[in-house]
Amino acid sequence: SQKIEQNSEALNIQEGKTATLTCNYTNYSPAYLQWYRQDPGRGPVFLLLIRENEKEKRKERLKVTFDTTLKQSLFHITASQPADSATYLCALAGANNLFFGTGTRLTVIP
Amino acid sequence: GAVVSQHPSRVICKSGTSVKIECRSLDFQATTMFWYRQFPKQSLMLMATSNEGSKATYEQGVEKDKFLINHASLTLSTLTVTSAHPEDSSFYICSAAEGYQETQYFGPGTRLLVL
Numbered sequence: 001s002q003k004i005e006q007n008s009e010a011l012n013i014q015e016g017k018t019a020t021l022t023c024n025y026t027n028y029s030p031a032y033l034q035w036y037r038q039d040p041g042r043g044p045v046f047l048l049l050i051r052e053n054e055k056e057k058r059k060e061r062l063k064v065t066f067d068t069t070l071k072q073s074l075f076h077i078t079a080s081q082p083a084d085s086a087t088y089l090c091a092l093a094g095a096n097n098l099f100f101g102t103g104t105r106l107t108v109i110p
Numbered sequence: 111g112a113v114v115s116q117h118p119s120r121v122i123c124k125s126g127t128s129v130k131i132e133c134r135s136l137d138f139q140a141t142t143m144f145w146y147r148q149f150p151k152q153s154l155m156l157m158a159t160s161n162e163g164s165k166a167t168y169e170q171g172v173e174k175d176k177f178l179i180n181h182a183s184l185t186l187s188t189l190t191v192t193s194a195h196p197e198d199s200s201f202y203i204c205s206a207a208e209g210y211q212e213t214q215y216f217g218p219g220t221r222l223l224v225l
Contacts, residue, residue, distance in 0.1 A: 009151075032212060034212075034213070036216075041201075041219065041221070042218055042219060043114075043116075043203045043205070043216030043217050043218050043219045044154070044203075044205075044216045045216065046213050046214070046215065046216075049212060049213060089153065089154070093212065096142070096159060097144060097156055097159055098144075098156070098214060099156075100153040100154045100155075101153055102151075102152060102153040103153060
């Protein structure tokens with residue numbers, strides 16, 4: 001079965017720096033991959049979708065890359081702010097559903 | 111943007127009782143709705159997928175007779191936890207997708223505590 005790993009459970013960075021989160025997967029070749037943000041006690045919020053034929057996708061301060069050879073996606077937040085502190089989840093497309101990673105809890109320190 | 115609501119946001123019940131959780135898409139028609147559960151510091155685990163007017167498809171290991179799902183309309187799906195036990199205590203989250211859109215819009219979740 002597919003396995004999804006997000007590099008670390010928690011990541012602390014200084015305000016203004018770029019945060020880089022990693023999502024690795026095995027035993028699978030998803031047609032697309034998504035990134036979500038989840039705040040404590042809340043449901044996930046969709047951020048970005050990147051397809052297998054796309055190398056990079058940007059949205060404001062967010063950037064996602066997708067390397068199907070390495071089976072890896074990187075999620076970058078540039079000029080990070082304390083308000084970016086949250087758990088970020090990657091999700092791989094299944095036939096009719098999504099498979100989620102365990103998430104990385106990002107803390108941006110003022 | 112697409113908004114999904116859940117009700118109630120939290121519920122405390124006695125062991126053996128049944129609890130119903132509602133999931134509504136407020137400004138779009140949800141062809142497909144998904145139900146997840148999430149334990150502390152763990153990822154979302156898909157429980158079942160439901161399409162309007164048809165029976166839900168349950169993931170392996172999820173008891174369909176215990177977690178009853180009804181998707182009666184394009185804007186409403188319900189999850190009923192029957193004969194709840196303390197081990198059913200969890201965070202239940204629904205999501206909805208419009209047509210064949212790949213993006214899922216999530217509700218705010220329901221915190222269930224079974225005493």
